[in-house]
Amino acid sequence: MGTLNTEFDTSVKRIAVVGGGSWATALIKIFSEGDQVKLNWWLRNKKDINHIRRYHSNPRYLGAVKIEPEKVTPYEDLREAIKNADTVMLAVPAAFIIEALGDLTAEDFKGKKIISTIKGMIPKQNILVTQYMEDVFGIPHDAIAVIGGPCHAEEVAMEKQSYLTVASSCNEYAESLADAMKCRFIKTATVDDLYGVEYCAVMKNIIAVACGVAHGLNYGDNFQAVLVSNALQEIKCFLKRAYNIERDLASSAYLGDLLVTTYSQFSRNRTFGNMIGRGYSVKAAQLEMEMIAEGYYASKSIYEINKDLGAEMPITTAVFHIIYERISPYVEFNILKNKLT
Numbered sequence: 343m344g345t346l347n348t349e350f351d352t353s354v355k356r357i358a359v360v361g362g363g364s365w366a367t368a369l370i371k372i373f374s375e376g377d378q379v380k381l382n383w384w385l386r387n388k389k390d391i392n393h394i395r396r397y398h399s400n401p402r403y404l405g406a407v408k409i410e411p412e413k414v415t416p417y418e419d420l421r422e423a424i425k426n427a428d429t430v431m432l433a434v435p436a437a438f439i440i441e442a443l444g445d446l447t448a449e450d451f452k453g454k455k456i457i458s459t460i461k462g463m464i465p466k467q468n469i470l471v472t473q474y475m476e477d478v479f480g481i482p483h484d485a486i487a488v489i490g491g492p493c494h495a496e497e498v499a500m501e502k503q504s505y506l507t508v509a510s511s512c513n514e515y516a517e518s519l520a521d522a523m524k525c526r527f528i529k530t531a532t533v534d535d536l537y538g539v540e541y542c543a544v545m546k547n548i549i550a551v552a553c554g555v556a557h558g559l560n561y562g563d564n565f566q567a568v569l570v571s572n573a574l575q576e577i578k579c580f581l582k583r584a585y586n587i588e589r590d591l592a593s594s595a596y597l598g599d600l601l602v603t604t605y606s607q608f609s610r611n612r613t614f615g616n617m618i619g620r621g622y623s624v625k626a627a628q629l630e631m632e633m634i635a636e637g638y639y640a641s642k643s644i645y646e647i648n649k650d651l652g653a654e655m656p657i658t659t660a661v662f663h664i665i666y667e668r669i670s671p672y673v674e675f676n677i678l679k680n681k682l683t
């Protein structure tokens with residue numbers, strides 16, 4: 343693991359949370375289980391903030407989760423929310439992060455640590471969220487962590503046993519964050535593969551879209567098993583070219599995350615793909631879903647990055663063709679099925 347950057351106190355005591363959706367709400371619940379951390383919660387919707395202040399629950403996402411007022415303070419102003427926090431946790435879909443951070447500057451982030459919980463890429467720029475934070479706000483690499491692992495917000499809300507992995511090049515920071523999240527129903531691990539965990543989390547959403555399309559087209563479990571095992575090879579091949587360090591792809595931050603998204607009833611990406619396989623247009627599927635499927639944006643970013651890398655990526659290519667080139671899912675999967683082994 344990387345060395346400790348002495349400019350940073352690696353302890354996590356007050357987190358500013360950026361975003362008010364299901365994952366932000368689930369993470370607030372996790373951090374509120376212990377007594378170590380206080381949370382400044384920024385949401386963009388004023389009505390939701392008023393509801394949280396009055397009724398101690400998020401009205402539109404995971405409404406059953408109790409928000410503890412002595413631990414969580416809602417904020418209307420993001421700059422204010424960040425001011426007295428030591429750590430900033432990003433939890434809006436990647437496509438909205440630039441807008442969400444608005445006019446914040448490097449000065450606002452000075453001395454702060456970052457946690458990205460986002461499993462998507464910045465569209466058009468085709469960069470990871472952590473790379474964006476380094477490039478635009480000058481955050482030191484050591485002061486950034488990613489929370490990965492197979493974990494759906496809905497199951498956190500139900501306190502079902504789950505596992506999260508904290509990835510950071512700074513071991514001390516990763517350990518301190520992992521420690522702050524451990525609770526009765528959450529176990530944590532740490533790794534130093536910041537970009538690898540993040541890339542894998544992005545790519546598994548594309549694969550989940552593919553699994554959904556397959557299901558919508560009436561392919562069965564036999565086909566999906568082959569699709570997912572080929573997907574792991576595809577991820578391996580991409581990561582070898584994009585960020586080649588030693589990693590155990592069979593561990594839960596990689597394979598586990600891929601499996602939960604491709605098999606779970608809660609997967610937004612699989613649901614989105616399923617609608618497309620059943621004949622919905624991309625626009626209609628997006629309108630029908632009340633949540634964001636990161637795989638929609640990710641398939642374009644990864645496809646474009648891979649033009650330079652040249653990894654074998656038949657599944658990502660198929661999803662890109664279906665979503666962005668309007669090739670019929672039926673035709674595209676007839677081509678794809680001959681490329682899988």
Ligand SMILES: NC(=O)C1=CN([C@@H]2O[C@H](COP(=O)(O)OP(=O)(O)OC[C@H]3O[C@@H](n4cnc5c(N)ncnc54)[C@H](OP(=O)(O)O)[C@@H]3O)[C@@H](O)[C@H]2O)C=CC1
Nearest residue numbers: 362363364365433434435438441442460461494495633634
């Ligand atoms: N849900 C899950 O189980 C998990 C999700 N993740 C990742 O977490 C990230 C967030 O996903 P999730 O919480 O599920 O998404 P949701 O669809 O549940 O929520 C999205 C949130 O983003 C807010 N938002 C949208 N646009 C903007 C904007 N321009 N500025 C500020 N806020 C905005 C929405 O606000 P509003 O409601 O006002 O529209 C909403 O609060 C994604 O990258 C996802 O991959 C990671 C692990 C698990």
Ligand SMILES: O=C(CO)COP(=O)(O)O
Nearest residue numbers: 461603608609610611612
């Ligand atoms: O990234 C996410 C959870 O890991 C959200 O996407 P899914 O809901 O498709 O799994």
